[in-house]
Amino acid sequence: MFRIGIIGCGNMGEALIKGFIEKGGVRSTDIIVSDIDPERVKQIVNRYNVAGTESNRKVVDLSQLIILAVKPKDIENTLEPLKDLFDEGKIVVSVLAGVKIERIKNILGKDIPVVRVMPNTPAVIGEGAVGISFDPVIDQEKRKEIKDLFSSVGLAIVVEESLMDAVTGLSGSGPAYVFTFIDALAQGGVKCGLSYREALDLAVQTVLGSAMLIKETGEHPSVLRDRVTSPGGTTIYGLHELEKGSLRDTVINAVESATKRSKELSE
Numbered sequence: 441m442f443r444i445g446i447i448g449c450g451n452m453g454e455a456l457i458k459g460f461i462e463k464g465g466v467r468s469t470d471i472i473v474s475d476i477d478p479e480r481v482k483q484i485v486n487r488y489n490v491a492g493t494e495s496n497r498k499v500v501d502l503s504q505l506i507i508l509a510v511k512p513k514d515i516e517n518t519l520e521p522l523k524d525l526f527d528e529g530k531i532v533v534s535v536l537a538g539v540k541i542e543r544i545k546n547i548l549g550k551d552i553p554v555v556r557v558m559p560n561t562p563a564v565i566g567e568g569a570v571g572i573s574f575d576p577v578i579d580q581e582k583r584k585e586i587k588d589l590f591s592s593v594g595l596a597i598v599v600e601e602s603l604m605d606a607v608t609g610l611s612g613s614g615p616a617y618v619f620t621f622i623d624a625l626a627q628g629g630v631k632c633g634l635s636y637r638e639a640l641d642l643a644v645q646t647v648l649g650s651a652m653l654i655k656e657t658g659e660h661p662s663v664l665r666d667r668v669t670s671p672g673g674t675t676i677y678g679l680h681e682l683e684k685g686s687l688r689d690t691v692i693n694a695v696e697s698a699t700k701r702s703k704e705l706s707e
């Protein structure tokens with residue numbers, strides 16, 4: 441019996457396997473994976489020394505925690521042929537964006553415990569931000585085990601399922617907002633004479649260092665901002681331009697709009 445089965449070994453499936461083994465203390469012998477593409481299974485088996493199969497049925501049959509990492513459009517044709525294998529003691533974990541716990545239970549046609557997880561792309565390097573919603577039937581011990589497991593690909597927080605769209609709008613889509621900001625910062629440097637390479641290196645390190653400073657000091661961002669904003673200095677001139685461009689208003693609207701879109705897509 442394997443502890444963890446993973447169905448779908450694409451970007452996210454592989455990120456989870458890597459995180460679980462390298463940071464989560466899971467033994468490769470405790471993991472079995474499957475994918476529709478046999479070549480992909482071979483690659484993953486060779487890379488991580490896990491057990492691999494082309495049969496999703498074998499994965500469900502032989503594991504306790506079954507992680508679904510296929511695309512949302514493939515949920516029905518993946519789960520439908522497996523539903524007879526889900527019995528007491530098994531837990532389904534879905535990383536599928538926008539797919540509600542209730543929908544998975546409906547496809548399975550029985551009351552199997554389901555966990556919904558929303559990671560983001562930095563999870564592929566172990567620096568993700570992960571939202572987790574638990575089916576109320578799952579006990580505290582199992583909740584802790586699952587939260588610890590997903591903490592191996594980044595920061596994991598538990599939220600009510602009704603807030604999963606907000607998690608999607610903030611941390612799910614968030615890397616794209618940050619990439620855009622970093623690129624704009626670098627373009628600003630280019631406008632002022634730096635090469636794009638120099639400017640990008642400075643922009644990336646500035647965002648990384650600032651985020652780390654908030655994380656390590658625990659200080660409110662506005663306190664750290666005020667500390668670098670001297671009267672009549674360069675920073676207040678730059679900040680004034682950001683205010684004129686309504687940066688904060690725009691970012692708040694971006695999160696709200698992406699949250700609404702996530703709701704629409706999961707209806």
Ligand SMILES: NC(=O)c1ccc[n+]([C@@H]2O[C@H](COP(=O)([O-])OP(=O)(O)OC[C@H]3O[C@@H](n4cnc5c(N)ncnc54)[C@H](OP(=O)(O)O)[C@@H]3O)[C@@H](O)[C@H]2O)c1
Binds near residue numbers: 510512535
């Ligand atoms: N990537 C992210 O950053 C991210 C973030 C948050 C959530 N997610 C969620 O993670 C899930 C996977 O995303 P991804 O980016 O990893 O997608 P992906 O790279 O396309 O991986 C999905 C894998 O599942 C395989 N597959 C398709 N149908 C299957 C089936 N019936 N049985 C077994 N394997 C099957 C696919 O093979 P084929 O390519 O041959 O179809 C592919 O190898 C999605 O639901 C997404 O919403 C991803």
